Amino acid sequence: MxxxxxxxxxxxxxxxxxxxxxxxxxxxxxxxxxxxxxxxxxxxxxxxxxxxxxxxxxxxxxxxxxxxxxxxxxxxxxxxxxxxxxxxxxxxxxxxxxxxxxxxxxxxxxxxxxxxxxxxxxxxxxxxxxxxxxxxxxxxxxxxxxxxxxxxxxxxAARRGPVSSSPLxxxxxxxxxxEGLRVTSEAAEQAGEGAALLRRQVWYLSSYDRDWDAAAWFDGLRRRGAVTATVEGWSPGWVEARSVAAALARQGDPSLMRDFINCSIADHDEAEAANLNYWAHWLGLDGRPQTGDGFMAERDRPMWDAAALLRALALRLDRAVECTDLYIHSIWALIVSRRGLLESDPHTARELAERVSRLLDGSTLSIESRRELESVHYGLRISG
Incomplete structure (x- = not known):
C-alpha cells in the first residue's frame, strides 16, 4: 500500500x-x-x-x-x-x-x-x-x-557580484x-478549541508559501470543513475564520474574506469590537503581550487609541491590495463606533480622503466595500 x-x-x-x-x-x-x-x-x-x-x-x-x-x-x-x-x-x-x-x-x-x-x-x-x-x-x-x-x-547602490536582496x-x-506547518496543522485540526491559536497562526504563516500546491492545500482546509466563514459572535473559531480568510486573501482569493465580513463581522457588535481589538494588537497599538486570543472579546475601555488605529488603517488602505475589503470595513466600523473621530484628527482625515477617492475611482471593489467606502467618503465630506 x-x-x-x-x-x-x-x-x-x-x-x-x-x-x-x-x-x-x-x-x-x-x-x-x-x-x-x-x-x-x-x-x-x-x-x-x-x-x-x-x-x-x-x-x-x-x-x-x-x-x-x-x-x-x-x-x-x-x-x-x-x-x-x-x-x-x-x-x-x-x-x-x-x-x-x-x-x-x-x-x-x-x-x-x-x-x-x-x-x-x-x-x-x-x-x-x-x-x-x-x-x-x-x-x-x-x-x-x-x-x-x-x-x-x-x-x-549597485554592487559587484551576487548580492542577496533579503534574508531568504x-x-x-x-x-x-x-512542510512542518502542514504536519502541525493536521495534528491540530483534531485538537479542538484548545489548539485554535496554534491552528490559525500556522494557517496564516502558511500563506507565505508560493509553491504550486499551496492553494490546493488551503482549498482542502475549506472542503474538509476545517474553517467556515459563518461564525456568529466572537469565539476562538471566529478568530480562526478571520485568519484563514486573510491567508487565502494573501494567496489571491478574496472570496472567503468577503463572506466572513458579511456573515461574521457586519451587524454583530461583539464581532465588530473583536475585529478592532485584533487590529490594534496586530498593528502594535495595544502593547500588551498576549498569550491567547481572549483579549479580542474585551468590550469596555479598549486598551488602544482610536485615532492611532484610524491613522494606521488609513495609511495602508490603498496599499494592502489583498485585504482591501477588511481594511474598508474596519475603517467604516471604527468611524461609526467613535463619533467625532474624523474631526479630532484633520490630518488623518485629509490623507484618508485622498485614498478613499483613489479607490472609489477604480473598478475592483466589491458591492459591499464600495457601499461602505462611499459612506466613509460622505462622512469625510460632512466633517469638513
Missing part, C-alpha cells in the same frame, strides 16, 4: 535535523543590521571601527552566524544608541528586537519534530504574533520585504518550514 503523502513528509521532517541546524540563529536580525548599516551609510570596516568591534564580529552579525541576541544587553542598548547617533533610521533600529524574536521563533519552528500529543508546547501555541514579527518571519521564508523596512530604508533561506530549509 502506498504511503499517505503526509506520512512521507513526517518521515522527512523527523529523519533529518541537519537542515534546521544549518539555519544561522540570527539570519533575520543580521540582514536587518546590514540594511541599517547601509542606510547610515558605512562600510563594514568603518562601522566595525566606530562600534569598537572586529570586522569579523560585524560580519558574523550580518551573516547570522554570530547572533546579535547573544550580545550582552547593556552593550546592545549602547550599540543601538550609537547607530542612531550615526544617522541610522530609528524605526529600523527599534525593529532589531522584533527581528531577534522572529529569529528565535523561526529556529524553534524548524526544530519542531512530531507535535502529536504535545501541541501546547509548539512555539505558535502560546504567543499571539503581531504584524511586524509575522512579516519578519515572512521575509526569511518568502523574501517579501516587510513594510516597516521598506518605509525606513532605500535601496543601496535556502529552498530546502523553506520547504522544511512549510
Amino acid at each position: 502506498a504511503a499517505h503523502p503526509s506520512q512521507g513528509r513526517r518521515e522527512r521532517l523527523t529523519g533529518s535535523q541537519a537542515l534546521a541546524d544549518r539555519v544561522p540563529a540570527g539570519v533575520i536580525t543580521g540582514y536587518l543590521f546590514k540594511v541599517i548599516r547601509e542606510q547610515i551609510p558605512r562600510t563594514q570596516d568603518e562601522l566595525a571601527d566606530e562600534l569598537g568591534v572586529d570586522k569579523s564580529t560585524l560580519q558574523g552579525w550580518e551573516s547570522g552566524r554570530r547572533p546579535l541576541s547573544s550580545t550582552r544587553a547593556g552593550n546592545l542598548v549602547a550599540m543601538r544608541r550609537k547607530l542612531i547617533r550615526l544617522g541610522a533610521p530609528s524605526g529600523l533600529v527599534e525593529m532589531l528586537s522584533t527581528a531577534m524574536d522572529a529569529d528565535l521563533l523561526l529556529a524553534e519552528i524548524l526544530r519542531v519534530e512530531s507535535m502529536r500529543g504535545r501541541l501546547s508546547q509548539h512555539p505558535l501555541a502560546g504567543w499571539v504574533l503581531t504584524r511586524e514579527s509575522t512579516h519578519m518571519i515572512g521575509w526569511a521564508v518568502s523574501g517579501v520585504l516587510p513594510a516597516v523596512v521598506a518605509g525606513h530604508s532605500t535601496l543601496p 533561506l535556502e529552498q530546502s530549509i523553506r520547504r522544511r518550514f512549510f
Whole structure:
C-alpha cells in the first residue's frame, strides 16, 4: 500500500535535523543590521571601527552566524544608541528586537519534530504574533520585504557580484518550514478549541508559501470543513475564520474574506469590537503581550487609541491590495463606533480622503466595500 503523502513528509521532517541546524540563529536580525548599516551609510570596516568591534564580529552579525541576541544587553542598548547617533533610521533600529524574536521563533519552528500529543508546547501555541514579527518571519521564508523596512530604508547602490536582496533561506530549509506547518496543522485540526491559536497562526504563516500546491492545500482546509466563514459572535473559531480568510486573501482569493465580513463581522457588535481589538494588537497599538486570543472579546475601555488605529488603517488602505475589503470595513466600523473621530484628527482625515477617492475611482471593489467606502467618503465630506 502506498504511503499517505503526509506520512512521507513526517518521515522527512523527523529523519533529518541537519537542515534546521544549518539555519544561522540570527539570519533575520543580521540582514536587518546590514540594511541599517547601509542606510547610515558605512562600510563594514568603518562601522566595525566606530562600534569598537572586529570586522569579523560585524560580519558574523550580518551573516547570522554570530547572533546579535547573544550580545550582552547593556552593550546592545549602547550599540543601538550609537547607530542612531550615526544617522541610522530609528524605526529600523527599534525593529532589531522584533527581528531577534522572529529569529528565535523561526529556529524553534524548524526544530519542531512530531507535535502529536504535545501541541501546547509548539512555539505558535502560546504567543499571539503581531504584524511586524509575522512579516519578519515572512521575509526569511518568502523574501517579501516587510513594510516597516521598506518605509525606513532605500535601496543601496549597485554592487559587484551576487548580492542577496533579503534574508531568504535556502529552498530546502523553506520547504522544511512549510512542510512542518502542514504536519502541525493536521495534528491540530483534531485538537479542538484548545489548539485554535496554534491552528490559525500556522494557517496564516502558511500563506507565505508560493509553491504550486499551496492553494490546493488551503482549498482542502475549506472542503474538509476545517474553517467556515459563518461564525456568529466572537469565539476562538471566529478568530480562526478571520485568519484563514486573510491567508487565502494573501494567496489571491478574496472570496472567503468577503463572506466572513458579511456573515461574521457586519451587524454583530461583539464581532465588530473583536475585529478592532485584533487590529490594534496586530498593528502594535495595544502593547500588551498576549498569550491567547481572549483579549479580542474585551468590550469596555479598549486598551488602544482610536485615532492611532484610524491613522494606521488609513495609511495602508490603498496599499494592502489583498485585504482591501477588511481594511474598508474596519475603517467604516471604527468611524461609526467613535463619533467625532474624523474631526479630532484633520490630518488623518485629509490623507484618508485622498485614498478613499483613489479607490472609489477604480473598478475592483466589491458591492459591499464600495457601499461602505462611499459612506466613509460622505462622512469625510460632512466633517469638513
